[in-house]
Amino acid sequence: MKKFQYYIPTRVLFGQGALGGLHKAGIPGKKGLIVISSGKSTKANGYLARVEEQLELAGCEHVLFDKILPNPVLRHVEEGAQLAKEQGCDFVVGLGGGSSMDAAKAIAVMATNPGNYWDYSGGKTGKNLPLACDPLPIIEITTTAGTGSEVDPTAVITKEDTNEKCGLVNEKLYPAISVVDPDLMMTVxxxxxxxxxxxxxxxxxxxxxxxxxxxxxxxxxxxxxxxxxxxxxxxxxxxxxxxxxxxxxxxxxxxxxxxxxxxxxxxxxxxxxxxxxxxxxxxxxxxxxxxxxxxxxxxxxxxxxxxxxxxxxxxxxxxxxxxxxxxxxxxxxxxxxxxxxxxxxxxxxxxxxxxxxxxxxxxxxxxxxxxxxxxxxxxxxxxxxxx
Structure with a gap:
């Protein structure tokens, strides 16, 4: 029999209408940075408004960062992390597909850690350093069924100048709460x-x-x-x-x-x-x-x-x-x-x-x-x- 370890600490709210219970799930902070893509669908379909409502029901303030590309890039991680620090955010919400959720994790890392995100990444030019500080707590709300980022400890980010697309894997990147609500996927x-x-x-x-x-x-x-x-x-x-x-x-x-x-x-x-x-x-x-x-x-x-x-x-x-x-x-x-x-x-x-x-x-x-x-x-x- 093979030896293995198993550790999945994320609280998952699954099923149709699951988003409606987020405000009662124990939000891990008082002010969240909501990370979404640069596209229109998250806003147009009302998903952003519904998440904002849930945070407000939980008594939380929120700030929006809406620049994430289909393949998230390092410069937006740095920009989002800077916004989180300036606004005093104490948790991060990734809303959307894998790009938004991965970016949210990377932003959560750089909102608390010194240096450059690539210091902690692998790949050709990454330094693969251990995290100096725990990331901000993460909430993931998936609107697609593809990446699994809502329950895994991985963030995949692209460094554009060197064409490196690498995954950072760290157990501190497991989301605190994830919402998997098929109602949010009907328009894909x-x-x-x-x-x-x-x-x-x-x-x-x-x-x-x-x-x-x-x-x-x-x-x-x-x-x-x-x-x-x-x-x-x-x-x-x-x-x-x-x-x-x-x-x-x-x-x-x-x-x-x-x-x-x-x-x-x-x-x-x-x-x-x-x-x-x-x-x-x-x-x-x-x-x-x-x-x-x-x-x-x-x-x-x-x-x-x-x-x-x-x-x-x-x-x-x-x-x-x-x-x-x-x-x-x-x-x-x-x-x-x-x-x-x-x-x-x-x-x-x-x-x-x-x-x-x-x-x-x-x-x-x-x-x-x-x-x-x-x-x-x-x-x-x-x-x-x-x-």
């Missing part, structure tokens, strides 16, 4: 629903085939895989399907309860570091068939692929290839089987540089793979994925 467009759902799927899949998988984590991951496979096509087809939205939202959080990502994520982060308009989930979809195909062809973990195929609904699965067939069919069912890197400005000529970036920025994830990938293997996967 079909393609974004698909991208986010596949992101959640790959969190779970990579955790199962991970070299460090364990029975506790696998329990969450396999259930997440089951729910995404069963309900994501329905959520993509009809965004108002509350049952489908609810199960995909649950799958997303379950996947993040045990998230051990592999080099597939490193490779995608290299793509979107250079091409920030590329949605993370879309990049993962583009890489997925070639990436998993490599490990299936080399019989790296046939039994685990078979187990996941069974979770996806093929009860008589007996070959690792069954997983690939089901993965491709799920992409067809969600209308994302023909995504092209070239549509986001990626060129064949830059693929070798992406191999280097993936190793330098998030190289630790390669150690999680079920079998070692050489640089030649990584380049071949990029090339097979390129359209």
């Amino acid at each position: 467009p079909p393609m974004l629903t698909a991208y986010q759902g596949f992101d959640a799927l790959f969190h779970a899949v990579e955790s199962v085939i991970n070299k460090y998988e364990n029975p506790m984590g696998e329990m969450f991951a396999l259930k997440a895989i089951e729910y995404v496979a069963r309900y994501l096509p329905a959520a993509v087809k009809d965004g108002s399907d509350s049952e489908a939205r609810g199960y995909v939202a649950l799958a997303n959080s379950l996947a993040a309860y045990f998230m051990l990502c592999t080099s597939e994520h490193s490779m995608e982060h290299a793509l979107s570091a250079y091409h920030p308009d590329l949605p993370h989930g879309a990049g993962l979809i583009m890489l997925s068939m070639a990436w998993h195909g490599h490990f299936v062809k080399n019989h790296a973990c046939d039994d685990l692929y078979i187990r996941m195929a069974k979770a996806m609904g093929k009860e008589d699965a007996s070959r690792a290839e069954d997983f690939l067939d089901l993965l491709h069919q799920l992409q067809v069912d969600c209308g994302v089987e023909n995504l092209k890197m070239s549509d986001y400005g990626v060129t064949k000529e830059e693929l070798p540089s992406l191999v280097e970036n993936a190793r330098e920025s998030m190289g630790k994830l390669f150690s999680m793979d079920p079998a070692a990938l050489s640089d030649e293997d990584v380049l071949r996967i990029y090339e097979e994925s390129y359209r």
Whole structure:
């Protein structure tokens, strides 16, 4: 039996209407910085107003920071942290998708710690220093079902001048409270629903085939895989399907309860570091068939692929290839089987540089793979994925 540790301290409010109970959940402060994206949907759909109402019901003041990009960047972390300090905020609220939630965590770090955020990050130029001070308490309110940032201790931020997209992992980044309310996800467009759902799927899949998988984590991951496979096509087809939205939202959080990502994520982060308009989930979809195909062809973990195929609904699965067939069919069912890197400005000529970036920025994830990938293997996967 493998040894493992399990620690998830976040209080999760889950279900339709869950946001309405936030004011009674024990807000960890008196003045919050609300972090949202630079887009219009959070305000236009009334989500910001509802969160502000909840904070006011709890007797809390609030300040807004609304500049976060789809791939959050270092300069906005610094700006948001400065605003939090100037305004005397004692907690941070991330409202939106993974970008807003990750940015909220990073801002919470820099609102209390000296120096530059990259002092505490890894990657090529990061110093990987321990945090000098605890971050501000964090509340996460997710309006998407993809990243799992509402229950994990990770913040992924891009340093634009060096094209490093790196994750900071620290148990102090677990949110104090998270709200997972499917009512806040009904307006997500079909393609974004698909991208986010596949992101959640790959969190779970990579955790199962991970070299460090364990029975506790696998329990969450396999259930997440089951729910995404069963309900994501329905959520993509009809965004108002509350049952489908609810199960995909649950799958997303379950996947993040045990998230051990592999080099597939490193490779995608290299793509979107250079091409920030590329949605993370879309990049993962583009890489997925070639990436998993490599490990299936080399019989790296046939039994685990078979187990996941069974979770996806093929009860008589007996070959690792069954997983690939089901993965491709799920992409067809969600209308994302023909995504092209070239549509986001990626060129064949830059693929070798992406191999280097993936190793330098998030190289630790390669150690999680079920079998070692050489640089030649990584380049071949990029090339097979390129359209």
